[in-house]
Amino acid sequence: MNSRGLLDQLLKSGQDLLQKQSGNKSGSSAGGGLNSLLTGAAGGALGAGALGLLLGNKKARKFGGKALTYGGLAALGVIAYKAYGNWQAQQANAPQGEPQTLDRLPAPQVELHSQAILKxxxxxxxxxxxxxxxxxQLIEGEFSKLTGDAELQGWLEAELNKPLDPADVSRAATTPEMAAEMYLASVLIVDEEHxxxxxxxxxxxxxxxxxPALKTELETQVKLQQNAG
Structure with missing residues (x-):
């Protein structure tokens, strides 16, 4: 299955999402934000619609702000690489060698990383x-518009219906760099004040x-990206 393409669309749609919600503020009644996304133009708005439903209105707006300078899957790899490299330089006991983040890997490994990050x-x-x-159900409907991959749709449905379990999520990480990327994507999504x-x-x-030092560095990189936007 091709989770790479879907994940890239979702990450890139943060900018579309923010623009849609900003435009909606002046001309619509309260509660219309996500409805407008779902009935809006095709293309990027489809990804924004799926993302908006997945995150909920309040979080979606925060993600849009973070994503303005984020750019998509390759950018996530670049930022993970920077955070991981900074951590290596500061910690004598850190694994050495160039970090193998998804922006530096061949396509089959990028797909493995993408599936873990999407999870x-x-x-x-x-x-x-x-x-x-x-x-x-609404989220699954939006995902079906983004991908015709039946295997991927089935996998996403299973993930959506699972009980929330950090231990299950963590088992998808097979390298330290993949773990860092998964945590980085999670920081992007959550409202840390909640x-x-x-x-x-x-x-x-x-x-x-x-x-703990790598965790802090990953969170710092997200904040730097947000401030840069």
Whole structure:
């Protein structure tokens, strides 16, 4: 299955999402933000619609702000590479050698990383408890518009319907760099000021066995990107 293309669309659609929601503020009634996304233009708006439903209105707007300078899957790899490299330079006991983040890997490995990151993204979106049965159906409908890959659609449906379990998410990480990318994507998605979501992030980092200094560096890189936007 091709999770790489879908993940790239979702990450890039943050900018589209922010523009749609900003434009909607002046001309629509309250509560119309996500409805406008779902009935809006095709193309990037489809990704924004799926992302908006997945995240919920409040979080979607925050993600849009973070994503303005983010750019997509390759950019996520670049930022993970920078964070991992900074951590290596500061920690004598860190693994040495060039970080093998997804921006530096051949296509088959990029697909493995993408599936793990997509798994982390879906789980992080559920961390505030807003995704109920009705919303899952709507999200699945939006995903079906983005990809005709039946295997991927089935996998996404299974992930959406799973109980939230950081231990299950962490098992998808087969390298330290993949763990770093999964955590980075999760930080992008959650509202860190929300108690449940902060607790989820902390538990995910523990299950991923992230060094505390690497965890901090990944969070710092997200903040730097957000401030740059």
């Amino acid at each position: 982390a993204l879906v789980a992080a979106a559920k961390a505030d408890g807003h995704v109920d049965a009705r919303e899952r 108690f449940m979501e902060r607790a989820y992030l902390d538990e995910l980092a523990r299950q991923l066995k992230l060094d």
